[in-house]
Amino acid sequence: MRHLTEVPPRRGLVIFLNGTSSSGKSAIATELLRVLDEPCFHMAVDSFHAMRSRTPVPPDRLDTVLHRTWQGFHRAVAGMAAAGNDVVVDHVLSAPWRLDDCLSLFVPEDVLFVGVHCPEAELERRERARGDRPPGLAARQLRQVHAHGLYDVECDTGVLDAPECARRIKEFLSDRPTPTAFQKLRSAR
Numbered sequence: 001m002r003h004l005t006e007v008p009p010r011r012g013l014v015i016f017l018n019g020t021s022s023s024g025k026s027a028i029a030t031e032l033l034r035v036l037d038e039p040c041f042h043m044a045v046d047s048f049h050a051m052r053s054r055t056p057v058p059p060d061r062l063d064t065v066l067h068r069t070w071q072g073f074h075r076a077v078a079g080m081a082a083a084g085n086d087v088v089v090d091h092v093l094s095a096p097w098r099l100d101d102c103l104s105l106f107v108p109e110d111v112l113f114v115g116v117h118c119p120e121a122e123l124e125r126r127e128r129a130r131g132d133r134p135p136g137l138a139a140r141q142l143r144q145v146h147a148h149g150l151y152d153v154e155c156d157t158g159v160l161d162a163p164e165c166a167r168r169i170k171e172f173l174s175d176r177p178t179p180t181a182f183q184k185l186r187s188a189r
């Protein structure tokens with residue numbers, strides 16, 4: 001490897017997968033990384049929580065610690081894209097401030113906003129089968145996660161498998177219309 005003194009400027013693409021827990025975001029992200037032509041990073045909110053030390057947090061500080069983790073995750077995604085890296089974001093927009101924060105940080109024309117849907121009964125079935133998520137978590141998130149009501153692309157993982165969702169997202173990328181969903185959502189604020 002040569003040590004470069006200059007790297008050509010580039011703005012990274014952000015493929016933003018939003019859906020409840022167990023909706024299939026990670027499975028789609030894994031497929032996207034397999035099929036996309038450019039080097040690409042899967043950035044999942046779960047992996048940011050997993051990076052935190054296991055030191056017990058006093059209950060009265062927990063909300064602050066969690067909010068800093070989410071805010072740091074959003075800024076890390078924006079930073080990777082600003083350095084020219086393509087990113088697949090795997091996130092749960094289960095509170096309105098999370099979308100507002102992302103809208104204020106990401107370059108809106110560079111975001112492909114993907115709604116990952118799954119019927120509630122199937123979410124409950126997956127939760128039981130996985131056994132590593134609290135029962136009812138996805139159902140509790142369902143109402144808020146898609147409340148903003150606007151995407152560039154939507155997938156129903158109750159019908160399509162992850163490779164097919166990834167194929168459709170990749171196909172959409174080849175001829176992306178503007179304004180993007182992020183541009184529309186930002187101008188509506």
Ligand SMILES: Nc1ncnc2c1ncn2[C@@H]1O[C@H](COP(=O)(O)OP(=O)(O)OP(=O)(O)O)[C@@H](O)[C@H]1O
Pocket residue numbers: 019020021022023024025026027028046090126130133157158160161162
């Ligand atoms: N399209 C699909 N069809 C059927 N099962 C799927 C599909 N996508 C994912 N699954 C299964 O659903 C479970 C959850 O998938 P995955 O981990 O991708 O979801 P997630 O949205 O990333 O969840 P979390 O946010 O809780 O990490 C896994 O057991 C996975 O095998």
